[in-house]
Amino acid sequence: MADAFAGVRLLGPPVTDGEYIELSEHETVHLHEYTRIYAVPGLYEHVVQERLQCRSPQVAAEGLLRAAASLGLEPESMTVLDVGSGTGLVGELVRRGGVAKVVGVDALPAAREACLRDRPGVYADYVVGDFQLGDGLREALSPYAFGGLVSAGAFGGTHATPRALVNALGVLPPGAPVAFTIHEQWMDEADPDGFGVAVERLVADGRLELLERTRFQHRVTTTGEPIFYQLLVGRTG
Incomplete structure (x- = not known):
């Protein structure tokens, strides 16, 4: 598969609007132009997982499985909600970890199409929608x-908002394990509209109990600079 993408180049990031991928001498796309990237089988994984060394899917999936184990839950009996499913890598990982059923949600129809094309059978259902x-x-x-x-990486920035996180947690019963990753800049507690404050409120209200909160390298930029995220693992209250 790597040979198929031998001509793909990573560009940037320009200061103004981020990172780019040169697909050919005739086409350059923004790294977050997901509809175009998802249209090419394997391109997202080649660029983000392989070239940019993205670790969020593995970190989030392993966090969920640790939380389930710590709570005495059997993955084989669980139905897990995957928020921001993309091409289905996280769902695939938690299924490998023994989870019985995964339901995916993503705001982009192109993500659902790519997942059903590249990872058929991973999800019991894949819903297009926005929390x-x-x-x-x-x-x-x-x-x-x-x-x-x-x-994995669905919350923050141009993706899902703190309100989306609250709404997503709202579909779970008390005592359910949760694991999600967020760019550390969106966890700045000085931002009243950020995720740091939103998570604090969830904890203070008893709607979320944190079991783990760790910093890790999410990936590198197209010029090789590290990007750090936080992993939050907990259970609903």
Whole structure:
């Protein structure tokens, strides 16, 4: 597969608007132009997982499995919600870890199409929707009795908001394990609208108990600089 992408070059990041990928001499796309990148089988994994050494999927999946074990839960009995499923790597990893059933959610139809093309059978269902919007997605997920939540890099920045995190946790029963990764800049507790404050409120209100909070290298930029995220592992209250 790597030979198929021999001509792909990583560019940037320009100061103004981030990182780019040169697909050919005729086409350059932004790293977060997911619809275009997902359209090419294996391209996202080649660039983000292999070239940029992204670790969030593995870190989040392992965090969820640790939380389940610490709570005495059997993965074989769990239905897990995967928020921001993308091409399905996280779902694949938690299924390998023994989780019985995974339901994916992503705001992009292109993500669902890519996942069903590249990883058929990983998800029991894959719903296109946005937790920021709330009720419609909640209704679509109502047939499932979720016992856990996992998310790798879906929260923060131009992705899902703190409100989306609150809404996603709201579909879980008390005592369910959760694991998600967020860029450390969005966890700045000085930002009243950031995830740091949102997580503090969830903990203070008893809606989330943190079991782990660790810093790790999420990936490198297209010029090789490290990007650090936080892994938050806990259980719902």
